[in-house]
Amino acid sequence: MAKNVIIATKNRGKAKEFELMFKPYGYEVQTLLDLPHIEDVEETGVTFEENAVLKAETVAKELDCLVISDDSGLSIDALDGRPGVYSARYAGEAKSDEANMEKVLSELEGVDEANRTARFHCVLAIAGPGRKTETVNGTCEGVILEEKRGSNGFGYDPIFFVPSLGKAMAELTPEEKRGISHRGHALDQLRERLSDFV
Ligand SMILES: O=c1[nH]c(=O)c2ncn([C@@H]3O[C@H](COP(=O)(O)OP(=O)(O)OP(=O)(O)O)[C@@H](O)[C@H]3O)c2[nH]1
Numbered sequence: 034m035a036k037n038v039i040i041a042t043k044n045r046g047k048a049k050e051f052e053l054m055f056k057p058y059g060y061e062v063q064t065l066l067d068l069p070h071i072e073d074v075e076e077t078g079v080t081f082e083e084n085a086v087l088k089a090e091t092v093a094k095e096l097d098c099l100v101i102s103d104d105s106g107l108s109i110d111a112l113d114g115r116p117g118v119y120s121a122r123y124a125g126e127a128k129s130d131e132a133n134m135e136k137v138l139s140e141l142e143g144v145d146e147a148n149r150t151a152r153f154h155c156v157l158a159i160a161g162p163g164r165k166t167e168t169v170n171g172t173c174e175g176v177i178l179e180e181k182r183g184s185n186g187f188g189y190d191p192i193f194f195v196p197s198l199g200k201a202m203a204e205l206t207p208e209e210k211r212g213i214s215h216r217g218h219a220l221d222q223l224r225e226r227l228s229d230f231v
């Protein structure tokens with residue numbers, strides 16, 4: 034029988050990645066897209082960790098069961114770490130990936146390749162009744178392209194070049210992205226920490 038894991042996210046791109054990542058361990062993933070009565074948690078934290086804990090604890094309390102959350106984003110060196118924790122809403126409340134990428138590309142106009150370094154961050158939090166909330170994190174280093182490339186993934190993937198693979202993140206297969214991504218690395222940490230769970 035398949036085991037269940039609940040991920041406190043409303044982001045379809047993340048949901049798809051978690052489905053792929055948990056499948057090998059025999060888990061079926063449920064997200065907040067499957068539980069529409071759970072309201073969006075306001076992300077009032079100033080770090081990925083604070084927001085991840087906030088999302089996991091709020092939803093775990095509401096559902097009274099074990100919940101994993103993901104808070105993630107892109108940090109660009111030439112922009113002093115922006116968009117950072119504001120990645121989803123960088124160009125406004127509409128959370129448009131296209132508008133977010135256009136904003137980043139225009140802010141980086143005239144910046145040469147050597148100064149376009151960036152990294153994705155992902156913090157996963159796991160919370161539940163009677164347990165201490167735990168967090169793990171993962172990063173992925175890259176360079177911001179001048180134009181979009183590829184159509185896989187979500188968010189800023191088309192403008193994020195992965196030097197170790199010579200491709201944009203959006204040109205990777207889902208399996209390739211799992212192998213090198215911030216989210217994949219964070220899940221590996223979680224598995225190491227909680228070998229009884231995943
Ligand atoms: O190109 C990308 N590839 C990725 O792998 C990735 N991971 C995160 N991001 C960006 O960071 C925001 C997260 O913000 P976030 O953690 O608050 O999530 P969210 O608001 O989209 O959904 P939820 O999980 O909070 O419901 C996202 O929307 C994206 O813009 C990514 N971009």
Ligand SMILES: [Mg+2]
Binds near residue numbers: 076121
């Ligand atoms: Mg969010």
